[in-house]
Amino acid sequence: MIIEPKYKGGILLTAHPEGCKKLVEKQIKYVKNNKSYNGAKKALIIGASSGYGLATRISLAFGGSKTDTIGISYENGPRGKRTGTAGWYNNIFFKEAAEKEGLKAKNFVGDAFSLEMKDEVIKYIKEEFGKVDLVIYSLASGRRKDPIDGETYISALKSTTGDIVGPTVDLKNDTLIQQTMENATEEDIKATVKVMGGEDWELWIKALLEADVLEKGARTFAYTYIGPKITYGIYKDGTIGAAKRHLEKTAKELNKILKEKLSGEAAVSSNKALVTKASAYIPIFPVYATLLFKVMKEKGTHEGCIEQTHRLFLDMIYGDNPIIDKEGRYRPDNLEMEEDVQDKVNELWKQINENNFKEISDYAGFKKDFLQLGGFEVEGIDYSKDIDLETYAKLIP
Template sequence: MVIKPKIKGSLALNCHPVGCKEEVLNQIKYVENSKKYKGAKKVLIIGASSGYGLATRISLAFGGSDSDTIGVSFEREGSKRKVGSAGWYSNIWFREEAEKKGLIAKNILGDAFSHNMKEEVIKYIKEEFGGKIDLLVYSLASGMRTDPDTNKIYKSNLRPQGESLTGFTFNVEKESMEEVTLSPATEEDLTNTVKVMGGEDWELWVKALIEANVVSEGFKTMAYSYIGPAVMEGIYRHGTIGSAKEHLEKTARDLDEVLKDEKSGEAYVAVNKAIVTKASAYIPIFPLYASALMRVMEEKGIEENAIEHTHRLFADMVYGDKPEFDSEKRMRPDSWELRDDVQEEVLEIYKKVTENNFKELTDFDKYKTEFLKLNGFKVEGVNYEEDVDLEELSKLKP
């Protein structure tokens, strides 16, 4: 079966398993040829199958720490007739490469928000993972959450607060720029988004792990967040998602106090740079900003994709000698993105961009390439005219 990308609007409908493998191998190769560091040996990553979560797992396993990892994710399995999700294959390819190195790379698939998942992970840590973990990275991105106590379903809603917001976004399928107007969020929208994207589940994970006595002395936990510049404030920091991130950051401060007292540990949020991820592609207005940012940072020689940014975060900051914290104890690897000279040039592009010139003013081609790479397309070294044997791939186990 020859697999070609299927896109509807800005939603990818399929993936290329061989491309997913090559992309994992490319990220591993980058890390192996980059700065080395010594970090946690036993790591749990919630949301480990793509974007920053997958990059975190690769950096920790292949960047000098030789970390054993447990990756929790929710992915669609492939079959003899249907291609599974990109994360399904990325999990498998990562595990295979890590095991070649003699590392433990356990993939546990299911609903990370559920009590059952927490119990399953804790059981595995106790019985097969050495009994304790040193690091928990929370990198979960989901549009929906079922409350584990009430079974009520909450759906996030990415809207501005207070008044409507009009801006431009990309239609990747049509390679066009389209104007969107977002109505202001209701109180229910705000509550639901905080419930899904805030820090509640992260806190439940940390407390469950502590109560089960499966965290080591000096245990560290971090969650990924984003702040962004003034041009993104309407949809991001001043929108529903911004309230969710504020809740996440408050959770970090609360957890930090708990861990200091109980484990001499720490908790904080790492504020990452804007990149193309499966989650960010859904955020209205964000794609246009990200493509302008790519162009400016590329011209200045400081552009980073997920693995480059994540590896710098761990090698220089988390386990290095160049940590950058702000006054609210948020780690700030996004400082390159928010440099004054970068943002001034991005804003100039933003002021001039139209539906007719956006491909010339921004780096739309790079944006689309990164979007396709998330699902195994446009990856160097892959022959996309060759048949993919789905029956053989269906034999793979996570």
């Protein structure tokens, strides 16, 4: 089967296994060639198959303290003419690389929101893994079945201050278009907080505590995004912002609990704007990202997921140079938020239109990053080669 990129809006529908493998190897090579740190011994990453979650797992295993890891994700393997998801292959290739170096790398594929998954993971920790000293919460999902009330909630990417009209990119047709972000209802806000807020993170930490599978001094972090004023309409003042405020509130509550019980820590890390499964789908945001990439690449400060994540652990979480704001958030987005960077982005934002957006932004870089989410546009891969999906279907994540 010849596998080509197919996508709808900001969602890739296909994945190329050889491209995914190459990208996992590239991230591993980066951290191995960088400085290392003395970090976690055993880590649980909830949302581990792509983006910041995958980068976290790679940094810990190959650039930290040779961390044993458990990764949880909801992915699909190849079936018939369906290629399966990129995260399915990322899980497989990470596990292969980690086990070659004598590390434990257990993958759980299923619904991380469910009580059954929590029970299954805790059972494994008790029987085969050993107590965990780091928990990362990095789930990206548009829906969640609440394990308590049994209701399924679907998040809504909407405004809370009235309809917002702004530019976004049509990746399929390589054009700049105007998009309307509608105003949210109270139900929209509630559902988004249910899916993207801190409720499930809290359920995980309390379940782990009750089962006594967290080490003394255990730490937990969730990833978030704050962004500049340009993005406030879709983030800070949107349904996402309501969810992220709930996430931050949860962090403070968990921090009190972990500090009291284990002398541990809970916090959020505000990460840089990048192309991830979650961010590529958000209206209007892609235009800001294309301009940001342009400015930061010219300045020499642009980072991808692995560069940013490794710096977060090397310098901040396990290093001597943490950047923590007054709200207690770790801020590896500091390079994005530098005044000169934002001034230049604001200047370009005023100029961008459907005729010049490819020239004054890094649209080409943004789209390449988007396609690489599925293992496409990777150097050294022959995309005209026939891929035997049945061979990959036999591999177990």
